[in-house]
Amino acid sequence: MNFITWFGVLTLDDNGILSKCDLFQKDRDELAIQLVNTEVVNANKPPSGFDFRSAAVECGFLESKEEYDALLRDVSIRAAKYQISLSGTTDMRIIQAVEALDDIDGVVNTLSERLAEWYGIYFPELGLTGDLLACFVSEYGSRSNIPPENGLYENAATSMGAELTGADEKLIKAFALNICNLYETRSKIETYLAEIMTSTGPNLASVAGTLLGARLISLAGGFERLAYFPSSTVQVIGANRALFKHLRARAPSPKHGIIYNHPLIKNAPWWQRGKIARAVAAKISLASRIDLYSGKLDESLEVELARKIEVIRLANPNAPKKSKKTIGVKSISKKIRRHG
Amino acid sequence: MRVAKMSSGIFTIIRGETKQLATKNLVPSISVYGEKLVEFEGDEYRLWDAHRSKLGAMVLKKFEIPIAKDSRVLYLGAASGTTVSHVSDIIPEGIVYAVEFSTRTMRDLIQLCDKRPNIIPILADAEKPHLYAHIVETVDVIFQDVAQPNQAEIAALNAKQFLKKDGFLMLAIKARSIDTVVNPKKIFKEEIRKLERDFSVGFEVLKMHELTPYHEDHLGLVAKLHPRNQNNKI
Numbered sequence: 400m401n402f403i404t405w406f407g408v409l410t411l412d413d414n415g416i417l418s419k420c421d422l423f424q425k426d427r428d429e430l431a432i433q434l435v436n437t438e439v440v441n442a443n444k445p446p447s448g449f450d451f452r453s454a455a456v457e458c459g460f461l462e463s464k465e466e467y468d469a470l471l472r473d474v475s476i477r478a479a480k481y482q483i484s485l486s487g488t489t490d491m492r493i494i495q496a497v498e499a500l501d502d503i504d505g506v507v508n509t510l511s512e513r514l515a516e517w518y519g520i521y522f523p524e525l526g527l528t529g530d531l532l533a534c535f536v537s538e539y540g541s542r543s544n545i546p547p548e549n550g551l552y553e554n555a556a557t558s559m560g561a562e563l564t565g566a567d568e569k570l571i572k573a574f575a576l577n578i579c580n581l582y583e584t585r586s587k588i589e590t591y592l593a594e595i596m597t598s599t600g601p602n603l604a605s606v607a608g609t610l611l612g613a614r615l616i617s618l619a620g621g622f623e624r625l626a627y628f629p630s631s632t633v634q635v636i637g638a639n640r641a642l643f644k645h646l647r648a649r650a651p652s653p654k655h656g657i658i659y660n661h662p663l664i665k666n667a668p669w670w671q672r673g674k675i676a677r678a679v680a681a682k683i684s685l686a687s688r689i690d691l692y693s694g695k696l697d698e699s700l701e702v703e704l705a706r707k708i709e710v711i712r713l714a715n716p717n718a719p720k721k722s723k724k725t726i727g728v729k730s731i732s733k734k735i736r737r738h739g
Numbered sequence: 740m741r742v743a744k745m746s747s748g749i750f751t752i753i754r755g756e757t758k759q760l761a762t763k764n765l766v767p768s769i770s771v772y773g774e775k776l777v778e779f780e781g782d783e784y785r786l787w788d789a790h791r792s793k794l795g796a797m798v799l800k801k802f803e804i805p806i807a808k809d810s811r812v813l814y815l816g817a818a819s820g821t822t823v824s825h826v827s828d829i830i831p832e833g834i835v836y837a838v839e840f841s842t843r844t845m846r847d848l849i850q851l852c853d854k855r856p857n858i859i860p861i862l863a864d865a866e867k868p869h870l871y872a873h874i875v876e877t878v879d880v881i882f883q884d885v886a887q888p889n890q891a892e893i894a895a896l897n898a899k900q901f902l903k904k905d906g907f908l909m910l911a912i913k914a915r916s917i918d919t920v921v922n923p924k925k926i927f928k929e930e931i932r933k934l935e936r937d938f939s940v941g942f943e944v945l946k947m948h949e950l951t952p953y954h955e956d957h958l959g960l961v962a963k964l965h966p967r968n969q970n971n972k973i
């Protein structure tokens with residue numbers, strides 16, 4: 400049989416006697432890289448009970464058994480440092496990009512509201528918001544610049560808004576251009592995250608979606624930490640205050656983490672959401688672990704998740720009866736939020 | 740002041756009424772995580788806080804610690820190395836393979852490994868022992884403290900690949916990482932049943948004890964492979 404060790408590929412004959420050694424180059428950095436890149440599977444795994452030390456000497460890799468610990472230690476430290484340098488950077492890039500996205504969202508909403516009010520003086524019938532408004536204003540400025548082939552031409556011509564000219568027009572166009580650019584940067588970050596997620600976390604990306612996946616990594620503080628969280632924690636990531644209380648006081652666990660933005664949960668009827676969230680969280684946990692340690696896309700994850708959710712749907716077709724009181728309170732608080 | 744030996748490499752420092760657990764510092768004058776260093780008759784000891792270490796708590800709970808000065812130990816869930824550093828003290832002629840899967844934590848652990856000659860860091864998931872089967876040899880003791888729902892299975896997988904026939908498994912079971920609602924006693928019972936029967940290697944539990952007051956809802960146990968495994972092991 401053939402199997403791999405940190406110092407080479409070894410062969411045992413039928414009697415279990417060492418018959419061949421294909422040694423790796425005895426260079427500490429080479430050995431470290433080899434250590435990290437080696438994929439040990441059951442087929443090339445050393446038999447349990449195998450004596451590494453004697454074999455290393457017998458193959459002529461080491462002068463003596465005493466050398467074994469010192470060399471392996473040095474190589475392992477190099478390997479671990481190498482692994483950290485690889486993983487740290489991707490995590491950091493994802494986390495920074497997600498946070499930049501959230502920063503832009505915060506700023507751009509405030510600026511867009513300001514622009515809507517400001518430009519409302521000149522063209523109150525426009526009816527655009529967000530990126531459409533910002534890019535529209537930065538391109539045309541005054542209503543009078545809107546060409547006839549543009550669908551808004553009629554509205555512009557009959558508007559009751561004031562005239563926009565001179566310094567006012569210059570200023571509002573510059574302001575709008577900045578907002579339009581921020582939206583563009585935002586979409587570039589989204590594309591970037593989609594790419595980096597599909598290459599480094601393909602399973603997480605397929606189960607959670609690229610943006611939600613990236614947010615989970617960011618909130619968890621990194622890929623390995625996300626993978627290490629039990630799925631009950633994954634379910635509540637992002638529900639910060641509630642989670643903290645839960646951990647400290649063993650209060651009932653909060654249900655609404657950011658995974659509630661997952662379309663499978665968001666679009667489900669309310670009485671199925673808790674169950675679906677649990678299923679999605681479990682798959683996200685599994686997916687991030689697979690990503691961390693194999694990195695290969697396993698398409699069965701998505702299929703299994705879909706099947707599980709079908710089972711939940713079929714088992715819970717109707718809304719359970721709720722006491723009137725809770726329903727009342729819920730709908731009131733919703734209204735308050737919408738108006739507030 | 741007086742120093743009493745509790746087990747190979749493990750001591751109690753007795754000063755009047757106070758007794759403190761300690762190990763002999765393998766790397767004199769360096770404190771690893773802020774613990775106090777104490778001189779006695781030419782030797783330097785590092786105080787060992789059982790509240791920060793399940794192995795330390797097991798010593799105080801009168802477990803027989805099956806680690807000798809030349810033992811080879813596989814330590815699963817090394818974290819930043821608080822306990823691993825004491826294991827390293829206990830085995831001046833041995834070696835400890837320290838497995839930890841969080842890169843952030845591994846960064847701290849490596850700093851410890853840089854200073855100590857007998858710790859081999861391994862950044863890997865203990866659930867997948869084949870990932871380090873090309874690095875880790877057969878060991879005398881597996882110590883595991885991973886705080887994972889499938890703790891028993893992780894122990895079995897690793898014992899199967901790495902544990903010597905007559906070696907020992909030392910396990911810290913954290914009830915709350917298995918279930919936050921169920922009574923811990925019930926969880927411990929179930930985990931022991933699993934260790935005895937559920938996997939392709941079975942264990943025989945030699946001693947177990949809850950680790951209160953040092954660690955709430957934790958069980959410590961020492962086990963060895965059940966004789967039923969011994970024939971079909973290579």
Ligand SMILES: C[S@@+](CC[C@H](N)C(=O)[O-])C[C@H]1O[C@@H](n2cnc3c(N)ncnc32)[C@H](O)[C@@H]1O
Pocket residue numbers: 627791792793794815816817818819820821822823838839840841844863864865866884885886887
């Ligand atoms: C309770 S802490 C260990 C504390 C340590 N034994 C001490 O006393 O200093 C658990 C550690 O196990 C690690 N861990 C959890 N699951 C793991 C796994 N599957 N493989 C490797 N390490 C794991 C965690 O990252 C964490 O650092």
